[in-house]
Amino acid sequence: MDTPPINQWKTLDKDLGRIGRLELATQYVARPLVAPGVALAFVVVVAIAAAVFSGGSPDRLLVIAAAVFGAYTALNIGANDVANNMGPAVGANALTMGGALLIAAICETAGALIAGGDVVNTISGGIVAPEALGDGRDFVWAMMAALLASALWLNLAIWLGAPVSTTHSIVGGVMGAGIAAAGFMAVNWPTMGRIAGSWVISPVMGGVIAAAFLAFIKPRMIYATDKIAAARRWAPVLVGIMAGAFAAYLALKGLSRLVRIDLGTALLIGAAVGACTWASSVPVVRRQSIGLENRKKSLKKLFALPLVISAALLSFAHGANDVANAVGPLAAIVDALGDGHADASVQIPLWVMMIGAAGISFGLLLFGPRLIRLVGSEITRLNAVRAFCVALSAAITVILASALGLPVSSTHIAVGAVFGVGFYREWHAERRARAPGLVKGKEVAPEERTRRKLVRRSHMLTVAAAWVVTVPLTALLAGGLFVALRLIAG
Template sequence: MSDDVQPDAPQLRKTSLDKDLSKLSSMETATRALSMQLLAPGLAIVFLACAGLLAAAYSGENPNSALIVAAAIIGGYMALNIGANDVANNVGPAVGSKAMSLMAALVIAAVFESAGAIIAGGDVVSTISKGIVDPKQVADANTFVWAMMAALLSCAMWVNLATWLGAPVSTTHSVVGGVMGAGIAAAGFSVVNWGVMGAIAASWVISPLLGGGIAALFLWFIKSNIIYQDDKIAAARKWVPVLVSIMLAAFTCYLVMKGLKKVWKPDLSVIAMLGLAVFGASVLVLRPIIRTQSQGMENRNQSLRKLFHIPLIFSAMLLSFAHGANDVANAVGPLAAILHTIQSGSVDAKVGIPLWVMMIGAFGISLGLFLYGPKLIRMVGEQITKMNPMRAFCVALSAAITVLIASGLGLPVSSTHIAVGGVFGVGFLREYYTTHSKRRRTYLARKAGNTRFTQVQADERSEDEIVYRKLVRRSHFMTIVAAWLITVPATAVLAGALYFVLQQMG
């Protein structure tokens, strides 16, 4: 062998071992991902078990303690689904606009939902949601208990399905449908107050149209008076304090009327005077703050968005507090009714809510939000239409004002339909404004200095924006509207079927 031929260099890396380690690493990654998928249902099951144990501890020696435990578990299941589906409406637009991160929104919503439920959730609840069923016609306590169990379980199952499909639905309407269906199965069609049901059906149309119209109106005002002005910063200094003051006044009235009714119940004139006082004081305080905050800002839309970040965070807090105060009853109302009926042996129109029952509702909503809420938050905040802080502000402001108007007129409305309707409202307004606004075209033409040429360019750019950025996703629109329309009949049919099944099992 020639001296020039060198022996093969030793293998410093074991390729077969590297391949095996790579396979093991891939398996670990896949196992970790699978474990995370199982974490949410695992924690949900632990919570439901704790709810059952809590109910068992408080039911004591009651011979029907098994029924109380089962009702507590179903109530906890309903609370989880309310958190997963309903709470997204309060924080979704703020997250979609990047005013706050998803984790910050989850923490804020969980804290203020729980606070609203426990502090202002009410110590008395109607046993028959919204007065749609006459309790006198369901006088038998045993029949009433099975009807409420069926209603609660049907609501939870429907909201769970809607969340899985990515459709934000009204939990209040789910409860209404469940109670109606179980009531019909238990006592016949005559048990239903069809006048009240007609008003609730009308709210399917009233809620989203009113919420969308008010949100679109405020966005149109912002576009016309701030965004498409030559000096955006000067316009913002003039109008942003007014807009934020309107929001603060609306939320003050909203919280007093809907969120603090357990603590304080003033009449409408006092609420109106309080709102006007908050508005006037807020304008005086906010003008110098906005002026200082806007110092040195560039004359562009990106600068304007920063002025709406803090108001959006406060709106998410206040909406979550009011939602917890009002909608926790959807989870614990039927549970409290079942508990009272079992313990007293009588069917009453209104019952008290024990603290432990309220705790199941409050913590269930928060846990459901953390475990399953991000899907609906992204749907409402990002996937229907493109959000920014100004549009999200209009949605939040619309939610508070619409509830105030509806409450003053005695109209039953859904907070879910209002919020999602607001998102659709700003989306459709953007489409219309982009193609039809003379102010926008004149502004773009003046900015470019060539009126004829720029208007053509603006038209062409508008078409691009409609296709890729500004078009409301019709697939989501149709899915959500369809889910809204079938919520009451779907939960009613399901509750009726479950009533017969549960009665046979009992």
């Protein structure tokens, strides 16, 4: 048999190579479309479910449209808000991105379905008086406009890379739609004033508390001569404080559906859980610290597991509380279409709650990684100890705000805590550099110290600007959408 020439298949090989490159290019182009495609499929499934659960209602189309808007809002809440809970743990390398997404999806869904509020103020905490919207149809258009406006703003904020408050987004939407429907007198302006005040209060409280814990840890553990002995003494105390804070946080904010607990009782529960956790952590930390070297890196291992647990608990509490931002207006629409008028509060049906829970989880899995990276690593560099301070600050700040009667945003608290840790690191590094005049054995000039910033100012300006415009922008957008929807409906 004759041997075929070496180049006999050369032309065919070139053609196959071109086809292979074309397939790779197609896959590269199509990859960004996968997440929007899955999100669209979820919205379609929600529309079908709404059609089934609305039965033979004459307003079935309105219920379906409201469910679609609610699903869209829930997707954006998952993509935006959950980054604040998981970002520090991922940035500190205590969790991989995949592990964070899985834990958050499970805990968010569990929080929404187990402890999600069964009663929600349909006018978003008294922003607009229900009687001002008298006509049932106007109420429906107002709630739909509020949902769509908040979702559109959240979508834009995600694209810009700005973690904003979903609570403030929906509040701004309800306010704007209420003004368009019934005028400025329909709005409860004292409540709006307190919410505006929380723009400053939330991040400042979160940042100060996180920085205070880092300031406590550095001299007692990080710069201690015997770091392992210091860790055996102080790590159980800090873990106990964390456990107590989260126990009080969940008792106060996350379990309202199961049992009503006042602030004093929640603090007692937190104190008891904290004491028990401290006592049980002492032998655990002692075992974990055996064989560890006397250096900073060893301390990070002791805080990794508490950091993961705190991220999971924050996600559970977020699912329990913020799911109402997506499904509260939807539940109000379903209730109004059922009895023809707007009530001060409504029961959220299970199928509506499931839309919110599933939407938050899908939004997180499909679009969450970008903001998780921003919060976890692009504002300032986090390790397990710093991220632990951020998570602990989030829980304690919510408890303090509840005690003071201040309306705060979990988003603003968490991001403020990250900035607080970063700015404390800057101050501390500058203080150390000035005192001995040395950093890692090298002389550092003042201008060089000025250049070495540990917090990215560009992110700070972007986030601050997005926070400031959230309520007025969503209000204007919702007002315009309300007018458009009412005109379309005739």
